Amino acid sequence: MNPCIRTGFHAYVIPSGRFIYGDAFQVNETFIFRIIRVSELPIINYLNYEINDYAVWWHDERISTLAARPEDVISYGYEGRSILEFDFIKAILNKEQN
DSSP states (O other): OOOEEEEEEEEEETTTTEEEEEEEEEETTEEEEEEEEEESSOSSSEEOEEESOOSEEEEOSSOEEEEEOGGGEEEOTTTOEEGGGOHHHHHHHHHHHO
16 A cells, blocks of 8 residues: 555545545555544644545444545645634534524
């Protein structure tokens, strides 16, 4: 597998409505996300990726792997963007508070 492109990434998976956290790789133009945590709420205060669709999401007991095509992933760079810059995340947080 190619070197990790982001250790400790945070992403929102639109089809599932879940936030994921783990390590990101890119192999032959495919994003591979090794996931150690999944949540309905943001896990940390920045977002590195939005995943609009994925090819497959394998689950096992401790870790899961999601594979997505580059055209289905929006990258916000290594440092990411504050979760408060996203209206859809603000709506999720507001709903949770009510």
